Structure formats: C-alpha cells, structure tokens
Amino acid sequence: MKSLRELYRIGTGPSSSHTMGPQTAATQYLQRHPEAHGFEVTLYGSLAATGKGHMTDVAIERVLQPAAPTRIIWEPQTFLPFHPNGMKFICLDEAGQPYDPWTVYSVGGGALSEGEDSVSEEPELYDLNTMEEIIHWCQESGRTFWEYVEQCEGPEIWDYLHEVWTVMCEAVERGIDHEGVLPGPLGLQRKAPVYYTKAKGYKANLQSDGMVYAYALAVSEENASGGRIVTAPTCGSCGVLPAVLYHLGNNHAFSEQRILHALATAGLIGNLVKHNASISGADVGCQGEVGVACAMASAAACQLFGGSVAQIEYAAEMGLEHHLGMTCDPVCGLVQIPCIERNAFAAARALDSNFYASLSDGQHRVSFDRIVRVMKQTGHDLPSLYKETSEGGLAKIKQ
Numbered sequence: 001m002k003s004l005r006e007l008y009r010i011g012t013g014p015s016s017s018h019t020m021g022p023q024t025a026a027t028q029y030l031q032r033h034p035e036a037h038g039f040e041v042t043l044y045g046s047l048a049a050t051g052k053g054h055m056t057d058v059a060i061e062r063v064l065q066p067a068a069p070t071r072i073i074w075e076p077q078t079f080l081p082f083h084p085n086g087m088k089f090i091c092l093d094e095a096g097q098p099y100d101p102w103t104v105y106s107v108g109g110g111a112l113s114e115g116e117d118s119v120s121e122e123p124e125l126y127d128l129n130t131m132e133e134i135i136h137w138c139q140e141s142g143r144t145f146w147e148y149v150e151q152c153e154g155p156e157i158w159d160y161l162h163e164v165w166t167v168m169c170e171a172v173e174r175g176i177d178h179e180g181v182l183p184g185p186l187g188l189q190r191k192a193p194v195y196y197t198k199a200k201g202y203k204a205n206l207q208s209d210g211m212v213y214a215y216a217l218a219v220s221e222e223n224a225s226g227g228r229i230v231t232a233p234t235c236g237s238c239g240v241l242p243a244v245l246y247h248l249g250n251n252h253a254f255s256e257q258r259i260l261h262a263l264a265t266a267g268l269i270g271n272l273v274k275h276n277a278s279i280s281g282a283d284v285g286c287q288g289e290v291g292v293a294c295a296m297a298s299a300a301a302c303q304l305f306g307g308s309v310a311q312i313e314y315a316a317e318m319g320l321e322h323h324l325g326m327t328c329d330p331v332c333g334l335v336q337i338p339c340i341e342r343n344a345f346a347a348a349r350a351l352d353s354n355f356y357a358s359l360s361d362g363q364h365r366v367s368f369d370r371i372v373r374v375m376k377q378t379g380h381d382l383p384s385l386y387k388e389t390s391e392g393g394l395a396k397i398k399q
Contacts (some may be wrong), residue, residue: 001124001126001271001274001275002122002271002275003123004149004160004161004264004267004268004271005160006109006111007231007232007267007270008160008161008230008231008263009110009230009231010228010229010230011110011229012227012228012229013222013223013226013229013335014054014055014223014224014334014335015056015236016108016234016235017107017108017109017280017281017282017388018047018050018055018106018388019054019055019059019235020059020231020235021106021110022056022060022087022106023060024110024112025087025104025106025112026041026060026063026064026089027063028112029102032100032102033091034067036068036092036093037092037093037096038069038091038092039064039067039070039091039092040073040089040092041060041070041071041087041088041090042075042090043056043057043073043074043075043086043087044075044076044078044079044080044085044086044087045076045078045079045085045086045282045384045389046084046085046384046389047084047085047087047282048074048076048078049333049388049389049390049391050330050333050388050389050390051074051333052333053332053335054333054334054335068092076389079384082105082115083105083106083107083280083282084283084384084387085105085106085108085280085283086103087104087105089102090102107278107283108234108279108281108283108288109234109274109280110231110234126271128148129272129275130272130276131313134268135309135310138309139309144265144312145264145265145303145309146261146262146264146268146303148268149264150264161267165256165260167230168219168229168230168241168242168245168246169242171218171219171222171223171228171229171230171242172215172218172242172243174218174222174227175215175217175219175220175221176193176196176218177193178192178218178222179193182225182334184224184334184336186334188224188336188340190217190221191221192214192217192218192221195213195214195217196214196215196218198210199211199214211247211250211251212243212244212247212348212351213243213344213348215239215243215347216240216242216344216347217239217344218239219238219239219242219243219343220239220339220340220343220344221340223236223239223335224334224335224339232266232296233270233273233274233289233292233296234279234280234281234289234293236281236286236328237293239344239347240290240293240343240347241263241266241293241296241297241300243297243343243347244347244350245259245297247347248304252304254304261303262301262303262304263300265303265312266296266297266299266300267296269292269295269296269299269316270293270295270296272369273288273292273295273320273372276369276372276376277372277373277375277376278376279292281328281387281388282328282387282388284375284379284382284387285326285327285328285379285382285387285388286339286342287323287378287379290326290339290343290346291319291320291323291375292320294319294322294323294347294349294350295316295368296316296319297319297346297350298316298318298349298353298354299313299316301315301350301351301354302357305358307354307357307358310361310362311358313362313367314360314362314363314364315353315354315356315357317364317366318353318356319353320371320372321366321371322349322353324371324375324378326342327387327392327393329388329390329392329395330388330394331390331397332390332395333390333395
C-alpha cells in the first residue's frame, strides 16, 4: 500500500474522481506538451455522464485553456474497459493535426492510473496489505494500528497529518458559519449553520447527535461549493471523518496527538479498502465512498475511546458492512443530493459502530477483510446506472 498522503489529499471540491483527478491529469499533460497549439479531451462513461455537474470540464479547462484552445468531447455511453472514469487527451499541432494521445483513468480519491499495466511513481510503503496480517503484527509486537503507520511512513507523517487535521477543522468552522445557496440548478440551501444553532438548544444527549450532523453538513457543503477540503477517502465522503473527530475533540478534550493517531488509524482502514477493492463511486457505488468513510471514522472513534485492536477492527467492519449495496446516484450529477445528508448519517452511524464494538469483546464472525471483498463484488454486480452516471435511483428525480 502507498502513503497516507495518497489517501488524504488536500484540495478543492466537489469531486475527487471527477474534479481533482481530471485537473491533475490535465496538469501532467500540459507539462508534457507546453508547445501544443490546441487540446482535445474526450471524457468517457461516468466522467462524461456527470462531468458537468461535477465541473470536470471547468477543472480541465482551468489548466489547459490558458495555454491553448481546448475542446471537451462527451461520450457518456462509452465505457473504457479498465475503469468507468476514462479520459483521453490529444495535442493539436499548428496545422490542427492530432498527436500523442494519452488515455488515463481517474480511479477515486484523486488518484490516476494508466490501466492494468501502469507503474505508479509513488512507492509502496506498507508491506502488510490485509487487516489479518496487520492484526497479527499488532498482536506479536504489542502495538496498535497507528504505530504500524508510523513504522511504515516514518515520524514525518505526523507533520502531514497535522496539516490534514488543520484543513479539516477549517472546513468545519467555515461551513457552520457559511449561509446561502449551493451552486447548481437545485437551489439547495446550506443547512449546517441552522443545524448547529438548533443543536445547541437541545439537552446533552440530543445535542451530541445534532452537532455531529452539523459538522458533517458543514464540510460536505464546503466541498459542494468548491471549498478546500481533505479527501477522506474522497471528496464526496469528506464530511464523515472530520465531523466525528471534531465532535469528539471538542466534547471529550482529546489531545491533538491522540486525534492524529486516530487519523492514522482511519487512514490505514481507508488504505486497505483502496488497495484491495475501490473507493470510487463510479466503480463500486457510494458504499466505496460514504461506506468506507464510515468505517474509517468508526475505527478512529473506537481507538480514541480505548478500544482494543479487535474492537477497532470490528467497528470498522460494521461501518462498512451496513453500507453494502449503497448506490451512487447524484441528482443532476451534483455532489449534493443525496451525498450531503449521507455524510451526516454516516458520521452518526460511525459513533454507533464504535459504541456497539466497545460493548463487545471484539470477536465476530465476518472479518473486515471479508467485508472488503464482499463490497468489491457487490459494487461490480451493481448496474452502471447506479454508479455515478446519474441515470438511476434518486438521480432520476431531476429537480
């Protein structure tokens, strides 16, 4: 598995796979061909089907248009074999003749791949790539998940996670004070400021749930408006983990060091899914985005409350298991309905998963590794209209 820097990416929304990934691809292609007199970019499958709602064309043109005229071609019915988020870049010479085509895929979380045989420039830092192997290492060494992260990444990972945590907190705080309408044709009002204000008026037990909702809405609404967020593991699911950690940090006075340790454990959970399955909504549906975010937040919360390695694994397993089969069906291709509310409910479910696991001894029948395999198969069994194409499910309700 690769560094947590590849999972926790700091950038702008609304979509890691449909905005951040294509923008990175455009940047790389321009660096290869600064001499080009024009560019043609063909978007395939899910990228084309929901690209306008996700501002894919805007992200690409923002990079290429200042250098040379850029044409975007939309092919929503054409799915390239490697991944639903395919795109092809072509240069045009002075005579308008094409040269050096480059096909690349945005595979989730802002990451790019050139296909099955592509070789990543990023090194593999983790030699253990399943939960079973990591738990065995923990039991043999007497250490826990965050210590395995530190061993593989080195102590410098804490500086990066400090930056990640800072950006997450800033997104929460901007979002709970940011009123108005989100961009796009839905005319969706921001809800975080209202939820935050109302929650403060409730008794402690209800106030806790309300605050978690408000924090998740805050970050998700910042993402939907193109604000600065952290993929956790994606833009579309970026509100879950910050909401849980911000809430617990405020209400239980956990130190920043313990929050960073929880971030490391959450990142390890997300990394395992990314390596062994997928975190791309276009590939496996929203279970790979919000479901994985819930698993990450469940594990982080369980660790903060002193959970054993077995209990942390159980919490993560439940967070993912109970999102199995969740479709990715954004209305109008926007990361708004149902994405924003799903972040809020997943954050609350993460806290429930932690509590349930904490009451147990950590023993259970279905392992985290098994549920990751099931999630991958379930996602691949879903018809494409339920995987970020805006052709099925809630997406059929246009406005």
